[in-house]
Amino acid sequence: PALTALCERYLNAPLAAMGDGRTRYRPVSSFVLLTFMHLTQTHAERPPEAWVEEHEAILWILTMAGKEELGVFVADRLAWFTPYIFVDSPPAMLAGEIIYGFPKAIADVSLAPQPGDPFTVDTMVVAKYGYDSQATTQRLLTLRPVEVRPGEHPELHTLEEMVRTALARLPKEHHQLVLPDPHFIVSAVTDLFAGRMPMVALKQFRDVVDGTRACYQAVIEFDLTLQNLRSMSVSFDPWELEIGQFESHPIVTDFGFPGSVVPTLVSTHMQYDLQLGVGRIIAEYGQSGQR
16 A cells, blocks of 8 residues: 555656546555665766766665556556665766656765675655754665574575575565556566666656746656676575654655564675666646646
8 A cells, every 4th residue: 555655646646637647557566676786887878978986775666557447457567666766976866857857865875895784875864844853964774684593594595496485475465456458468578588677757846936836747757778787696695674764754654664674585686787768758747838
C-alpha cells in the first residue's frame, strides 16, 4: 500500500490532473532498490564538453505502467521510479532536475572508504516543521554490514543455491489482478538483453505567482542504458540500512518499511558505463498558457 500511495502521489495523480486518467503506474512488488554509485566522469555528448565527478545514493521502485480495463490492470511496460536521489555535485543535481525531473538533493555521500566501513548519506533535514525549526545537516542513511556468527549464514557456492535462497526470502505479495499486454513480455526481455532500464519521473517547476502550484508539469519516461559491464559480483552477506527519521524525509513511511532499520536481501557490486537517453513525454501541463 505504501509504494502504491507513492506512485499515486507522484505519478498517477499528476497524470489525472493533466487529463490522462487512464495511464497508471503500479509497483511491481514491495522491494526497494538502494544504490550507491561513484560516477568517475559525467559529461554531455554534445559541446561544450566537460565532465564532473560525483557520488550518488538512490532509492528505486520498479513499477509497471498500463491502463485499467474492466477492473483489470493491463500492464504494457516496466519503468523504474526514483523518489529519493542524493548527490554531491551541484552541476549533476541541477542538470538532473532541470532536464529529467530527478528529485536530486545535495548531500555528502560516502562509499565505504575502507572494507567494513558503512555507506552513508548526510544531507539537510528538518526534524519537525515549524516556524522555529532550523534545517541542519544530519545523517540520513547508513548502510552497514552485519556481523554474523559462524553457521548463522549459509555459504552459497552455485547459482542454483543463490536463486533458491533468494526465492525463499521473497515476501508473499498480494496484488490486484494484472494482465500483461502482449507487448509487455517482448519489451521487458528486449530491454533486459539490451541493458536498458526504462525510467519514469515527474518533471515540474514551481509557479512564481502561486507557490502552491506548478507552472509546468510533465510525466516523462526515458532509458538508462548500462554499457561496457567490466565486473559484477553478487553476495547474500547480510547488511542493514538505518534510516534517520525526519519530517522532511519520511522515507520509512513513504516506502512502508516496518521500522528505521531494514535488512537487505541481496547485494551486488558492479563496474560499468551508463547513458541517459532522450525523454518521452507521457503527459504534460503548462504549455501554451494552460494552468
